Amino acid sequence: MKNILHIISSPRVEVSASRKLGKAVIEKIQEKYPDVVVKERDLSKDSIPILEEVHINTFFTPVESHSQEQAAINEYSTGLISELQEADIIVVDSPMYNFSVPASLRAYFDFTSRAGYTFKYDENGPKGLLNNKKLYIAFTSGNIYSEGPYQVYDSNVPYVKNIFGFYGVTDVSVFRAEGLSIPGIQETAMEKAIEAIVID
Numbered sequence: 001m002k003n004i005l006h007i008i009s010s011p012r013v014e015v016s017a018s019r020k021l022g023k024a025v026i027e028k029i030q031e032k033y034p035d036v037v038v039k040e041r042d043l044s045k046d047s048i049p050i051l052e053e054v055h056i057n058t059f060f061t062p063v064e065s066h067s068q069e070q071a072a073i074n075e076y077s078t079g080l081i082s083e084l085q086e087a088d089i090i091v092v093d094s095p096m097y098n099f100s101v102p103a104s105l106r107a108y109f110d111f112t113s114r115a116g117y118t119f120k121y122d123e124n125g126p127k128g129l130l131n132n133k134k135l136y137i138a139f140t141s142g143n144i145y146s147e148g149p150y151q152v153y154d155s156n157v158p159y160v161k162n163i164f165g166f167y168g169v170t171d172v173s174v175f176r177a178e179g180l181s182i183p184g185i186q187e188t189a190m191e192k193a194i195e196a197i198v199i200d
């Protein structure tokens with residue numbers, strides 16, 4: 001039995017394209033592995049705070065010295081990390097928002113990038129601590145970034161790949177529904193993206 005963690009980052013619910021693509025990825029995984037258990041981390045429902053000094057101080061204070069406030073912050077952060085640790089497969093919905101990921105996903109990374117939990121440093125440099133996991137990225141965008149003149153703006157997918165790579169998750173497949181704002185492309189982009197999903 002495999003555990004899937006589905007990280008949803010669009011603030012939109014009904015009309016969200018990335019939720020649709022992410023859901024299609026989950027469904028294809030379920031076709032291949034019928035007994036998977038899916039856990040959703042919907043960042044639009046349970047907002048993660050913007051990183052403040054109190055959070056950073058918590059992350060760099062030994063657990064045994066935590067104040068009550070720091071203990072609560074640490075428990076919240078390590079709870080998010082436990083979901084990543086328990087997952088065999090991670091599906092991230094990652095829509096392009098102003099040439100980046102939605103702020104909620106950035107906040108998620110701020111609360112899960114923790115030395116000793118998701119990575120560590122040794123004499124060889126950084127080492128990811130989340131190993132033997134598969135990552136699927138469900139990327140959606142108004143414009144096209146995988147090829148053509150705007151490829152230099154392809155900042156979302158490389159960023160998500162880099163963060164997870166830093167965590168040790170290096171087996172990655174990317175599915176893109178692009179051009180969702182471009183007449184002539186938008187009509188079929190999602191259908192084609194869903195058809196192109198291959199689960200390995």
Ligand SMILES: Cc1cc2nc3c(=O)[nH]c(=O)nc-3n(C[C@H](O)[C@H](O)[C@H](O)COP(=O)(O)O)c2cc1C
Nearest residue numbers: 010012016017018095096097098099140141142143
């Ligand atoms: C606030 C906002 C910012 C956006 N910024 C970009 C952008 O920088 N580049 C782009 O190609 N599309 C942009 N788009 C279009 C989205 O990437 C596209 O609609 C995507 O499907 C959004 O995902 P969602 O439907 O799951 O929310 C933006 C859309 C919104 C609502």
